[in-house]
Amino acid sequence: MASTIGFIGLGNMGGPMAINLVKAGHRVLGFDLSETALNTLAEAGGEKAAGVAELAAEADVVVTMLPAGKHVRQIYTGEGGILEHARAGTLLIDSSTIDVDSARAVSEAASGKGMKMVDAPVSGGVAGAAGGTLTFMVGGEDDAFEAAKPFLDIMGKTIVHAGGAGTGQAAKICNNMLLGISMIGVSEAFVLAERLGLDKQKLFDISSTASGQCWSLTSYCPVPGPLPTSPANRDYQPGFAAEMMLKDLKLAQEAAQSSGAATPLGAEAAALYALFCNTGGEGQDFSGIVKFLRGSS
């Protein structure tokens, strides 16, 4: 059955995600601060909403894809925001990558207004958004997850219910903290091998079947050669940009501080990615950290 979906944040990710909802036959009302983004949606068959209030009042489902927690808090709980104008029973899906505390605060405010909400951050990047192949990590009550799933199925391929409110964001930052740390570890091993005169292909062949095996090595090798599909072979064009990794590592550190978890390697990874971004790595793939560690970025 076709629904009226309000979509706020029609950027690199939100734009193509909203268009996939249009293609699936839903009525999509879009809102963004950028006129260009609104026009792109309208050309694809969506409608431009005059503002957040108008969009929220009409929608059965609201999806948001915004830069950070402060934008999400403002759009949901601020004056003239979604919670003020949406009907009780409206389904709310926030797919932005934001801090866990903001996700939980907004979800609690929504349930106080009788609305179902899920935090549903994604991985898969712009290509996944355009192709409808994103992975969604979803936090929220069972009934909210079941209600959101048919819409997430249109925009993604793998939809995982991680647990209660905020656990979608928790899954995303825990995974990406592990990814950042493992990419640094793999990169250090290649830099040491170079100094020791060990051929990179030999290290790859040995470690990819030995106890050093991990995704950063076997699916995203940070040096050119052993794995032709990895960004290292195209001068570290992203891929997954280093500044996006830095954003997620900072979110992981915020969460570690507010929850009391000790994440010393996560802290070190955040510091190293900040240095890489500040010394020319911004805009490069996150696996380019190998150049920084080698001293050649």
Ligand code: NAD
């Ligand atoms: P983007 O900057 O391209 O898009 C954000 C959009 O939100 C912009 O069009 C902006 O105009 C709009 N916006 C900002 N404030 C607004 C407001 N108050 N009202 C209405 N519109 C507003 O960013 P993106 O790359 O699409 O990323 C969106 C989210 O997805 C981020 O949280 C990001 O971390 C996450 N994410 C991005 C990627 C990626 O590869 N780009 C991958 C996974 C997750």
